[in-house]
Amino acid sequence: MPERFGDILTMVMGALAVGYVVYEIERRRRKLHEVWDVLDEEDAVLTEKLEEMVESGELQPYTGATLA
Amino acid sequence: MPRAPRGSAPSRRPKAEPGASRPTEASAKTLDARYTEVAAPRFRIYIVDSGWNWPAHRVLIENFALIRDLQKDDPIYVLSREQSIEFQRRHGSRIGRDPIIAVHDMEALDQGGTAGFHGFRLVLGLLRTPQQALQGLQAFARFLATHRRSTDLEADIRADLRREGLMGAIEIILHHEAREMGE
Numbered sequence: 001m002p003e004r005f006g007d008i009l010t011m012v013m014g015a016l017a018v019g020y021v022v023y024e025i026e027r028r029r030r031k032l033h034e035v036w037d038v039l040d041e042e043d044a045v046l047t048e049k050l051e052e053m054v055e056s057g058e059l060q061p062y063t064g065a066t067l068a
Numbered sequence: 069m070p071r072a073p074r075g076s077a078p079s080r081r082p083k084a085e086p087g088a089s090r091p092t093e094a095s096a097k098t099l100d101a102r103y104t105e106v107a108a109p110r111f112r113i114y115i116v117d118s119g120w121n122w123p124a125h126r127v128l129i130e131n132f133a134l135i136r137d138l139q140k141d142d143p144i145y146v147l148s149r150e151q152s153i154e155f156q157r158r159h160g161s162r163i164g165r166d167p168i169i170a171v172h173d174m175e176a177l178d179q180g181g182t183a184g185f186h187g188f189r190l191v192l193g194l195l196r197t198p199q200q201a202l203q204g205l206q207a208f209a210r211f212l213a214t215h216r217r218s219t220d221l222e223a224d225i226r227a228d229l230r231r232e233g234l235m236g237a238i239e240i241i242l243h244h245e246a247r248e249m250g251e
Binding site for chain 2: 034036039040041043046047048049051053054058060061062064065066067
């Protein structure tokens with residue numbers, strides 16, 4: 001009986017460890033995608049706005065040596 | 069009111085004129101066209117920063133000159149504080165995430181407009197420590213420099229993200245192992 005209990009405990013702990021690793025990988029993957037990702041159709045409005053600002057001359061290439 | 073994404077946007081980059089009529093000019097035109105293609109900036113870099121007192125804001129200011137020198141081939145557009153605030157007022161979900169560096173791939177924009185892949189972004193404001201922000205900036209500069217001539221930038225970015233995810237998994241496992249070994 002104690003052996004069986006020990007086996008079950010080991011299995012549960014193993015499952016928890018695997019679950020933690022999977023959760024942590026997924027959490028980091030999401031964070032990475034929030035920080036660094038591609039621009040696609042979801043960003044179309046923002047991209048359009050920025051491009052319009054350049055085309056209209058509202059935005060010019062930055063020529064300063066440093067940022068204020 | 070926002071406009072619908074472009075299907076086939078007019079080119080924003082200088083392009084060679086249509087074919088020459090005289091054969092003697094053909095080779096020169098080809099050379100000119102090739103030169104124009106090389107000279108046209110591949111990317112446009114935009115910096116949106118409303119000035120939150122994040123470590124990332126300070127890291128960006130401290131390293132901007134270096135970033136600019138490394139990316140001399142591409143124009144950098146820095147939105148003023150007022151422009152950045154106005155920009156975020158219109159797109160509230162971005163508030164508190166700046167500095168944001170958006171890179172528009174002009175080649176992709178010319179070919180497919182904004183309907184599909186057309187660049188990438190680095191949301192520096194989500195990196196809470198100076199070290200993370202600096203590493204993010206360095207990765208950004210490295211990626212731009214090494215993928216300037218990429219024919220499939222989207223695939224490159226996704227491959228990098230997968231690799232980073234894999235490295236993260238290995239890191240988690242190694243930390244776990246290290247902790248176990250330390251016990």
